[in-house]
Amino acid sequence: MSEPRSGGAYDELLALLRGRRSVRRFLPEPVSEEDVRRLLEAARWAPSPTNRQPWRFAVVRETERKTRMREAVAEAARTAAASVGGMVEEGMAPYAAMFEAFEQAPVVVAVLARRPSRVAARLGAGLSDTERAALAGDLPAVGAAIQSLLLAAHALGLGACWMSGPLLAAPDLRAILGGPPTLDLVALIPVGRPAETPEAPPRRDAEQLLVGRKGTGPA
Amino acid sequence: MSDDPQVVERVIREVAESLGVDPAGVSPDAGLVLDLGADSLDLLDLVFRLEEAFGIQIERGQIEARIREAMGGDAYEIDGVLTPKALELLRQELPEVRPDRIRDGLRSSEVVTLFTVRTLVRLVERHREGKEGQSP
Numbered sequence: 001m002s003e004p005r006s007g008g009a010y011d012e013l014l015a016l017l018r019g020r021r022s023v024r025r026f027l028p029e030p031v032s033e034e035d036v037r038r039l040l041e042a043a044r045w046a047p048s049p050t051n052r053q054p055w056r057f058a059v060v061r062e063t064e065r066k067t068r069m070r071e072a073v074a075e076a077a078r079t080a081a082a083s084v085g086g087m088v089e090e091g092m093a094p095y096a097a098m099f100e101a102f103e104q105a106p107v108v109v110a111v112l113a114r115r116p117s118r119v120a121a122r123l124g125a126g127l128s129d130t131e132r133a134a135l136a137g138d139l140p141a142v143g144a145a146i147q148s149l150l151l152a153a154h155a156l157g158l159g160a161c162w163m164s165g166p167l168l169a170a171p172d173l174r175a176i177l178g179g180p181p182t183l184d185l186v187a188l189i190p191v192g193r194p195a196e197t198p199e200a201p202p203r204r205d206a207e208q209l210l211v212g213r214k215g216t217g218p219a
Numbered sequence: 220m221s222d223d224p225q226v227v228e229r230v231i232r233e234v235a236e237s238l239g240v241d242p243a244g245v246s247p248d249a250g251l252v253l254d255l256g257a258d259s260l261d262l263l264d265l266v267f268r269l270e271e272a273f274g275i276q277i278e279r280g281q282i283e284a285r286i287r288e289a290m291g292g293d294a295y296e297i298d299g300v301l302t303p304k305a306l307e308l309l310r311q312e313l314p315e316v317r318p319d320r321i322r323d324g325l326r327s328s329e330v331v332t333l334f335t336v337r338t339l340v341r342l343v344e345r346h347r348e349g350k351e352g353q354s355p
């Protein structure tokens with residue numbers, strides 16, 4: 001594989017990509033309306049299938065609502081763990097706190113998505129669940145928007161964390177968030193001035209990520 | 220014939236699901252494209268959703284076909300623009316659409332943009348009648 005081409009813009013981008021961390025502890029300092037707008041501005045330029053722009057956002061600042069959301073997640077995590085029981089219940093325990101960290105952030109951006117088109121479901125009837133979701137493309141596109149939002153936060157000196165764990169309580173969270181009941185919740189993203197600078201969790205080498213037949217010509 | 224409230228409710232639910240809007244905010248008289256912002260792929264999605272929800276098969280261009288038949292040999296469109304007689308028949312065919320939206324200069328390709336939630340309800344009801352008629 002050839003070396004990634006370096007140069008001004010690429011180096012700057014890579015520094016942002018590598019420097020972004022999942023931040024789970026925040027200073028109480030508020031996040032300005034202007035900064036929240038900057039995050040959404042970055043998110044809305046993500047690619048999406050047929051330019052559907054399936055992402056929607058709900059911004060939560062009130063302590064009272066954040067607490068209700070955290071309580072709903074804690075309760076749902078307890079119920080879910082108890083219902084599976086045994087090893088899974090024990091194994092989940094250390095993660096419980098990771099589902100609830102959003103409460104302490106000054107702002108929580110909830111990311112919601114339009115339901116995927118039935119057209120893709122019909123055309124992709126013979127595919128795996130993941131491939132069908134990938135063919136529809138809404139969820140991957142929302143993921144791209146989330147990454148843009150996270151990078152924008154990092155570039156603004158803010159910390160943020162993509163959290164899917166809280167979805168255990170998705171029905172309750174959607175009710176607390178408001179908005180059309182026909183949108184699905186995809187993630188909660190706490191945002192604030194970081195109160196921690198986490199080490200970068202290791203990544204696999206690019207070489208290890210390559211699969212499939214080697215070679216350039218036809219097999 | 221008045222619309223079956225269960226069909227209306229289900230169609231509203233499918234429209235809301237497809238477009239990601241609140242069903243409480245979807246009126247039966249809302250234009251799918253002009254009021255709710257659906258694009259052509261959304262309309263295709265809606266057709267698929269209704270097919271699945273009601274176990275029917277919806278073919279393209281039925282409304283146009285019925286109007287063409289009623290034209291009695293007169294022109295339906297000229298250079299893609301509906302003739303006055305075609306507009307008149309379209310108003311009869313789509314009584315649920317606000318008449319001012321069926322305006323002079325309407326192109327045949329734009330007819331679909333006039334459809335309302337109730338247009339879909341009537342489409343579903345016609346197909347269900349057809350199906351019931353066929354079954355023993």
Ligand SMILES: Cc1cc2nc3c(=O)[nH]c(=O)nc-3n(C[C@H](O)[C@H](O)[C@H](O)COP(=O)(O)O)c2cc1C
Pocket residue numbers: 020021022023024098099101161162163164165166198200201
């Ligand atoms: C889809 C997704 C869901 C995640 N859910 C959670 C979560 O619920 N709680 C949490 O603390 N971190 C969550 N994370 C953050 C990951 O733990 C984190 O990205 C990973 O450990 C790599 O660390 P880094 O983001 O600092 O590079 C999630 C990340 C992604 C992409």
